[in-house]
Amino acid sequence: MKPPTPSAPPDSPRPAPSPLKRSTLFTLCACVLVAQGMVAAINLLVPQLSSSGLHPSSSELLWTVDAYVIVFAGLLIPAGALGDRYGRKGALLTGLGLFAAGATVSALAVSPAMLIAGRGVSGAGAALIMPATMSILMRVAPQEDRPRAVASWTLAAGLGGLVGNLGGGLVGQYLSWRALFWVVMPLAALLAVAVARTTPRTDKTVGDRAPSLDPLGTLLLTGGLLALLFGIIESPMHGWTSTRILAAFALGAALVALFVAHALRSRAPLFDPRVFATPRLRAATLGTAASFFGLFSLFYVNSQYLQYEKGYGAARAGLAIIPLTIGMVFVPKLAARWSGPPRVIAGGGLLLIGLGLLGASTANGSTPYAVYACWLLVISAGTGLCMPTLTLSVVGSLPPHQAGLGSGLSTSAREVGAALGVAVTGTTLASHTSGGFAGGMAAALRIVALVVIAAAALVALGYGTTRKK
Incomplete structure (x- = not known):
């Protein structure tokens, strides 16, 4: 009797993947946009929540905003390893299910504690969604398509904050705060159906190369x-x-x-800390954190500046940040055609973000919106220039079978940077009450801008020390 032919191990070389389908890329990026958007959307609903029937205290309001971010960022790295080991598509679908379940709990909340718990469950879902989407892209896209795929992924992550601001503003002005969570449930269900139909399963990483859950x-x-x-x-x-x-x-x-x-x-x-011995990984992680440190500092003061100093309503304030999307959409396409060294692309993008923040720090109530929008465009161009390179550097510093873990590291850096940006800006605003909001905003954005500019120099130096193989 002829013995059965042994099957190839899952990690053996596979045929070159076919070109990345647009439907797959669009679906995965939509998942990223929704998960990232819920970080910012709740901020514009705080005034409505504070006067709602839940009667939350100031501490409960803070935890309503922060429970999502803390759980999201805290679980990203193990969630990425979980997807790499047991299946990335399954992790993504599970994440969408948790995301919807948390939104349901939040929408039905009869107490602040229930609302906070729902936000935490949604954050756990987002922690599964973000690394799974990047890991799938890195596994199914051919080598030549990966820069475009990563640029689209980072664009979706960046636009998520803007869409969250816009959606939160519209809900805050025209609807009940519960409407935000009711909308999320069918949206997550549609995304799950789209993932099931358009996204291929990738090989699980098994054997000695499989990430340990540790x-x-x-x-x-x-x-x-x-x-x-x-x-x-x-x-x-x-x-x-x-x-x-x-x-x-x-x-x-x-x-x-x-x-x-x-x-x-x-x-x-779970992962070997010695990966940070690579200068490129250290530089890219620092640059990722610094870029979101600057962006979320801007998000924090932007809505207050437009409403308190310019007299805009919540919906108009959400629309007024649209210039930030322009550079994020068009600059990555231009950067992909430019074969400049990563140190110039990453460092130059961060420098533009810092200079844009310095310009925005000069805005006050009498500043024409067109001038303020120009500084938003500078920040947007810097973000669009550096983020794809930074993200690809972090993910590419780890083996392909650990793409989910790499995405978890990258997104953790984003969320820690974002949390620091909000905290530093909030503290600076609180300590500059005598100069009014415009004075506090100027001081906060200057501090943040100087940090981002210093990070730009360090990132350029870090990339410069990487030896060519």
């Missing part, structure tokens, strides 16, 4: 990130030197240090 490492890293994010987000309310905030930072630092020590000794860690 329960102890996952617990230590997730706990450390949650503690650090808690300290960052709560610092404007309690003060950076308060006992609560210092304790959160100390706990976070201790847990992250324990994770590093555990991962260096473990035979199968």
Whole structure:
């Protein structure tokens, strides 16, 4: 009897993938846009929530906004590893299910605690969605299509914040806050159907190359990130030197240090911290965090500036940030044709973001909107220039079978940078009350701009130290 022919292992070389289908790319980018949009959408509903029948306290309002971000960012890295090990399409569909379930709980909330819990469940869903989408793209797109795919993914992530601002503004002005969550449920269901029909399954990574879930490492890293994010987000309310905030930072630092020590000794860690020995990865992670540090600082002051200083309504304020989309849409296409060195593209983009923030810091109530919009265009061009390169550098620094983990690292850097941007800006605004909102906005954006410009120099130097293979 002829013995059966052994099947090829899942990680054996495969035939070259066919060109990436537009329907697949569009569906995955739509998932990214919706998940990222819910970070910003709730901000414009805070005034309506504060006067709603739930009667939330100021602390409960803060947690309504932050529960999504904290759970989202804290679970990204283990969620990416989970998808790489057990199936990326399954992780994406599970994430959409959790996202919708959390929105349902939020829409039906009869207490602040129930609303906060729903936001946290949606954040867990988003943590599965983001790395799974990037990992699928990196697995199904041919090598020549990957820059375009990554540029589209980063565009969707960037536009998510803008769409969230616009959607939150429209809901805040014309509808009940519950409408935001009711809309999410059928939208998530439509996305799940689209994923099922358009997105291929990718091979699971098995054997020695499979990412380890590493329960102890996952617990230590997730706990450390949650503690650090808690300290960052709560610092404007309690003060950076308060006992609560210092304790959160100390706990976070201790847990992250324990994770590093555990991962260096473990035979199968969640991920090897020695990957950060690569200058390119360090530079790209710093650049990603710095870009979102600047963007979310701008998002934080933008709606307040347009409403308090310019007298815009919530819907008009949401529409007024549309110039930020222009550079994000068109500049990546131009950058893809430009074969400049990554250090110039990444560093130059961050420099433009910093210069745009410096320009926006000069705005006050008498500044024409057209002038303010020009500074938004500069920031938008910088974002569109650097983000695809930074994202591809982080994901490309890890093996293809760990693309979900790489996406988790990249998105974690985004969310930590965003949380820091909001915290630093909020603290600066609170300490400049004597100069009015315009004075506080000017001080905050100048500080943030200088940080982004300094990061641009460090990123350019980091890329410059990478040796050519």
